Amino acid sequence: MAGKTDQVKGQVKEAVGTLTGDKDLESEGKADRRAGEAKEKLSDAKDKVEEVIDKAEEKVEEVVDKAREALHRK
DSSP states (O other), rough: OHHHHHHHHHHHHHHHHHHHHHHHHHHHHHHHHHHHHHHHHHHHHHHHHHHHHHHHHHHHHHHHHHHHHHHHHH
């Protein structure tokens, strides 16, 4: 969510800077927008990594359960 907020804030600063001819404000807006985009991508990557870890844990549990069943059958 913070990423989207930074992107919008950056877009507003960028637009105001462009309209007023304030190059510093425009540059600050671009930096804020890009930082927001980076935060959003990082958040998406974190979510994907957590998803992969969860799936791996489930698979490990399945393998352990099958191994236990096999040992109890003997």
